[in-house]
Amino acid sequence: MTTRSADTRTRADSGARRRDAGRDVTLARLDELLADLSAAQAEINALEGRRAALLADIADLAEDAESAVLDTDDPSRRRTSSSRRRELVRRAVVAEVGTTLRLGEHAAGSLCEQAQTLRRKAPRSFAALAAGRCSWAHAARLARHLADLDPADARRVESSVAPALATSTPAQVDARTRRARDSVHPEPVEVRSAKASEHRAVYLDDARDGMAWLTARLPVTLAHAAYDRLTRTATALHTETDSLIVSQGRADVLAALLLDDGTLDRDAVPASAPGRDSGRDPGRDPGTAPDTAPGTARTRPVPGIATIARSIRPQVTVTVPVLTLLGVADIPADLDGHVPVAPDTARELAALAPSLWRVLTHPESGVPLSVGRESYTAPSALKATLRHRDATCRFPGCTVPAVRADLDHTTAWADGGTTGADNLAHLCRHHHVLKHQTGWTARQGPASGGNLEWTSPTGRRHTTRPDGGVVASRHGSAPRDSAPRDSAPRDLSSVGSGDPPF
Known part of the structure; x- marks a missing residue:
């Protein structure tokens, strides 16, 4: 034996x-x-x-x-x-x-x-x-x-x-x-924004296989808000979190919002709505959801995609320096951690905001306070500060905005990791899974300033650094005599049939 x-x-x-x-x-x-x-x-x-x-x-x-x-x-x-x-x-x-x-x-x-x-x-x-x-x-x-x-x-x-x-x-x-x-x-950002806004436009370019590109050039705040609404509606319509499904959902929502003016058949079950039954009984009212079990009488109407989208309030994150907010200085704000916003636009958005977060950091280092091992979940102020610090997912090369990423403990909580700026970083869901389920590893230290050092399965090392922060301008105020000037129209003659016109 x-x-x-x-x-x-x-x-x-x-x-x-x-x-x-x-x-x-x-x-x-x-x-x-x-x-x-x-x-x-x-x-x-x-x-x-x-x-x-x-x-x-x-x-x-x-x-x-x-x-x-x-x-x-x-x-x-x-x-x-x-x-x-x-x-x-x-x-x-x-x-x-x-x-x-x-x-x-x-x-x-x-x-x-x-x-x-x-x-x-x-x-x-x-x-x-x-x-x-x-x-x-x-x-x-x-x-x-x-x-x-x-x-x-x-x-x-x-x-x-x-x-x-x-x-x-x-x-x-x-x-x-x-x-x-x-x-x-x-030129101050507000002057450049005013000039660029005069060239806002929508472009239509035919693609292959019965498809086409519909591209809009919009002021940055409007574009981010529109994209956020498309994303939130697409996520609400689907239980899957697969990026392809969400991308398809955004396209469905956009088409529905543009084409449904309130006069279409809004009782019909949309093609991608929850509860859609491709094999439904043709004798049943198309505006009712299918029964979940024999004998169950459920006749709740399924709203159209456009109706769902209009019920969702878009959200954007704007970080405004306090002196700009008070009107004392004209330092640009930033949108979603990395897009500059003109001071006047930032003040207007702040005035319309339903709530404001005040984020306090260390007066010398600027690092937000840590809650150590007292709590696994980061407090709201710390989350807001880290979204601003990271701006995007912190995996090498990834540009998914931090606002749509997970806040990950670099050293796992179960392994003694703390809930603080020196052990937290944003990772999109794809790279969050990659970190935990493959040979890719990451580490950061108390003196790293938020830098993440990644090691690949073959031992290659890549360092990513926080890329957030409001960019200071050389201008204290905009010149009053600046006037928008014309520029040449966009030439789309070289756009390929299968590539986006970007």
Whole structure:
């Protein structure tokens, strides 16, 4: 009996060693492939850097190519203004680039402008691209925000964003550059918002397979409120939390809100409403929910999607500096932790808010107080402060807003973790599950300032830093004589049939 037990343990130990050995071999192979992938991407980045240098050369050449490009025999040329001639030259050169690269002229023109902007206003990032340390996708996001800044201000923005080019996703670079640009732009945010608002619009672009893109460009507060209502209604309509189901629900709600003006058949059971019975008895009233059991008389009408959506109040989170709220200063507020909001708009929203949270932090460090092991659930003020601190999910590369993420104990409560700013961070549901059910781990310490150090199953380390915070402006007040100016209409000629027009 003893011999059999020893043999069983020996076989079990041997099986465990084989499984561990197999796991080590798999991770070693994965590590090797990831290293090769990183090297290949660096080569691609360097080629994109070479392409950018050529595009910048072409853009520079176009500025002095009038005599070579324009038709010298055209009698109307003498009557054409200098700005018009420059535009004609630019169009001709961009057409050359587009036909060479097999791109639409709008896309080709954007490439030339972004490459020229990078070389002139962000030389450090331009060099990083040429060396393969960042991709064109990252550099182009930076260039887009620098185009209307003078070189000195552009360098200030680049200096604060350049370190993130090699460690962040393009979307994160875009968000960081947008905030940095707001802090140095010579015009106050409310003036720029007024100008941009004049170009609010809705675009319709046909896609493949009987689909289309309906895109709206709206003031940021309206867009966030609308999206919040779509999300809340879609979540109320479905018990599933799958992101695809919720995305489909948002589309259903949007269509219902736009098309149901109150005159449609609102007693009909909507296609995606709770309680929908695809095999319902055609003799039963379509405005009643199906019976839950034989003999149960339940005739409660199922409301339409638009009706449900109109009953849900959208919510947005606006963090307003107290001096701005009091009208003493015009420091911009921020929306959902990362989108700048003009001071006047922030004060208007605060005046309409049903309630306000006052968040008090340490007077020197700015860190909110911890409740230690006294409570698993963070108090409301601490939650609000951490939403503001994190802004988004804290997994590397994730941009899900903190307002739609879980507040996770980095060191689990069951393992002695405390409920404080140095042990709490926002994770979207997807990455929350990833942290607890895979080999991905995270840690932060009392002196980390909210930084999270992630370790992947292959041992790679990635650090994410809190990216929230109100961006201070150089302006104390808006100039009173500023007036909105016109800008060129949006060109959608290069939008592909299957891609969103963003």
